[in-house]
Amino acid sequence: AQRVTQPEKLLSVFKGAPVELKCNYSYSGSPELFWYVQYSRQRLQLLLRHISRESIKGFTADLNKGETSFHLKKPFAQEEDSAMYYCALSGEYGNKLVFGAGTILRVKS
Amino acid sequence: DTEVTQTPKHLVMGMTNKKSLKCEQHMGHRAMYWYKQKAKKPPELMFVYSYEKLSINESVPSRFSPECPNSSLLNLHLHALQPEDSALYLCASSQGTGYGALTEAFFGQGTRLTVV
Numbered sequence: 001a002q003r004v005t006q007p008e009k010l011l012s013v014f015k016g017a018p019v020e021l022k023c024n025y026s027y028s029g030s031p032e033l034f035w036y037v038q039y040s041r042q043r044l045q046l047l048l049r050h051i052s053r054e055s056i057k058g059f060t061a062d063l064n065k066g067e068t069s070f071h072l073k074k075p076f077a078q079e080e081d082s083a084m085y086y087c088a089l090s091g092e093y094g095n096k097l098v099f100g101a102g103t104i105l106r107v108k109s
Numbered sequence: 110d111t112e113v114t115q116t117p118k119h120l121v122m123g124m125t126n127k128k129s130l131k132c133e134q135h136m137g138h139r140a141m142y143w144y145k146q147k148a149k150k151p152p153e154l155m156f157v158y159s160y161e162k163l164s165i166n167e168s169v170p171s172r173f174s175p176e177c178p179n180s181s182l183l184n185l186h187l188h189a190l191q192p193e194d195s196a197l198y199l200c201a202s203s204q205g206t207g208y209g210a211l212t213e214a215f216f217g218q219g220t221r222l223t224v225v
Contacts, residue, residue, distance in 0.1 A: 032212060044152070044199070044216040086151055095140060095159055095206035097214055099151035 004100035023087030033070040115217035132200030
């Protein structure tokens, strides 16, 4: 079974502070991991996927298979980063995206 | 066109009504999905269509009936719903399925359904 755990419901940081949104997963095969973001009144959209290893809007995430984690990091938070962030996992067949419970990121000025 | 379009945006229906939700994409994607999202909860997968064939049904009650008339369209037919079915229904599409393929899912804005 696929399972994604995001332990924090809310993460509140000051502008310019580092951000780390935690994500742990459980899957017996080879997972594909994603971070999706939902800004206020906007649709859910892809932020990052582990397979492409890119940095988007200053965010990065590294897949750690030993710790079964895919934490999202940004060195300096900006107010416009405030949103709901979902970690998601797709299994080997790539047709079933399972979401974690989500973490609300609030960046205070 | 990189959008997934859902209609209607809002729907109120009685428990004896029959209604349909529609989803359309013109990105040439061959996989389409229905998700249900309750307030302050993550999206939960309901159905997956791959190449216009139903590939996954996550044990969804039969009062929800999906249909994929062609590769661009996905419908969700609703009948005899309960108030607890009130939620945001999201449609998504992806280029394909399979590990390493372009499995990025594009989501629509959703249909906010209220069952009275």
